[in-house]
Every structure is written in structure tokens, then in C-alpha cells.
Amino acid sequence: MQPSVHRDEVVGIENEWRDSEIGKDLKRVRNVKPLWSRFGTLLGIGLGGLDMWTNTLFGLSVFGTLKHGKTDAQSLEPAAKHKPIAYPKPDGVLTFDRLSSVFMSSTNHEEDQPVHLQVRDMELQKRSEHDVYGGPSTRYCPAGVYEWVEKDGEEVYVINAQNCVHCKTCDIKDPNQNINWVPSQGGEGPVYASM
Numbered sequence: 803m804q805p806s807v808h809r810d811e812v813v814g815i816e817n818e819w820r821d822s823e824i825g826k827d828l829k830r831v832r833n834v835k836p837l838w839s840r841f842g843t844l845l846g847i848g849l850g851g852l853d854m855w856t857n858t859l860f861g862l863s864v865f866g867t868l869k870h871g872k873t874d875a876q877s878l879e880p881a882a883k884h885k886p887i888a889y890p891k892p893d894g895v896l897t898f899d900r901l902s903s904v905f906m907s908s909t910n911h912e913e914d915q916p917v918h919l920q921v922r923d924m925e926l927q928k929r930s931e932h933d934v935y936g937g938p939s940t941r942y943c944p945a946g947v948y949e950w951v952e953k954d955g956e957e958v959y960v961i962n963a964q965n966c967v968h969c970k971t972c973d974i975k976d977p978n979q980n981i982n983w984v985p986s987q988g989g990e991g992p993v994y995a996s997m
């Protein structure tokens with residue numbers, strides 16, 4: 803006989819956010835990006851606009867709920883297929899550097915806490931995330947947690963886990979699904995006092 807597996811799920815939170823004003827807003831626009839990806843900018847955005855209109859006025863969509871077709875991680879392409887984007891530096895008025903924003907989140911983790919950002923295979927991270935994809939974690943992480951740093955002639959993956967603001971992007975976006983985010987000990991993490 804197979805042992806029974808018991809998993810706790812926080813179903814209440816899922817149901818509550820979907821019933822909230824935010825959940826209702828998101829439901830009305832759910833098909834916009836899938837339509838855009840499928841039919842291109844001109845037709846896709848036109849259909850997306852039509853879909854938002856029927857959702858808002860009649861509460862329904864002729865498309866139902868469209869899927870994206872692939873996961874966020876699968877949508878990444880090798881760096882060689884793209885040109886780097888030169889983003890303007892933060893101006894300190896409307897845009898801010900990442901570490902200032904981390905400071906505002908009052909994120910706090912014990913220095914010696916158990917690892918809550920787990921890289922399953924470091925060699926794969928170097929061979930693929932760094933060498934093929936150009937180290938996207940150094941850009942998509944809003945807290946600047948991940949860095950590729952040269953040490954003794956080798957690129958070393960540095961994880962500044964104490965800055966993590968628990969957005970879980972790395973768990974979702976890593977091209978090889980090689981990063982596992984787990985809750986940190988004792989509820990440590992960001993404290994958004996004004997939210």
C-alpha cells in the first residue's frame with residue numbers, strides 16, 4: 803500500500819485575492835498578453851482591446867481564458883540572439899537603484915540562517931545560466947541578490963541572500979529551473995511597514 807501524502811495548501815488566500823478588486827481587474831485583462839504573443843502587435847493588441855471591452859461590459863470573453871503556451875522560464879532565449887540594452891542610470895527622483903529600494907523594504911535575514919535560495923547544480927548554473935543566457939538573474943532579481951564575480955580567473959556565482967525580498971522571480975524565471983526558493987526561517991524577509 804502506498805503511503806498517503808498530506809500537503810497543506812493555503813486555499814483561503816487564493817480564493818480571497820481572486821474575489822478582491824485586484825483579482826477582478828486582473829481577470830478582465832487575462833487574455834491581452836496571450837493574444838499579443840499569438841497575433842502580433844497590430845492584430846493582437848486590437849483583439850486584446852476588444853476582449854477587455856467585452857469583459858468589462860458583459861463580464862465574459864469569447865476566447866475564454868487563453869494560455870501563454872510556455873512558461874516564463876521557457877521564454878528566455880540565449881544571450882547571443884539579442885543585443886544588450888543600455889538602460890539609463892537611476893535619477894534618484896522617479897527611478898532608484900536596487901539597493902536603495904531593498905533598504906526601503908526593511909528586509910532582514912540572519913547571516914547564518916539555513917539557505918533559502920537553493921541552487922541545485924552550480925556547474926549547470928555556470929555552463930548554462932552564465933555562459934548561454936548571459937546571467938539573467940543578475941538583472942531580473944529586483945534586489946540584486948545574484949552576481950557573477952570574477953575570482954582567481956573564474957566566474958563565481960555570489961548569492962547575497964540577506965537582501966532577498968521574496969518575490970520568487972528566480973524560482974520562476976531561471977531558464978533551467980535550477981533555483982529553488984523556500985520560505986526563510988522564522989518569517990524573516992521584507993517588512994513593508996507602509997503597505
Ligand code: SF4
Binds near residue numbers: 943948966969973
Ligand atoms: S526571490 Fe526575488 S528578490 Fe529573492 S533572490 Fe529571487 S528574484 Fe531576488
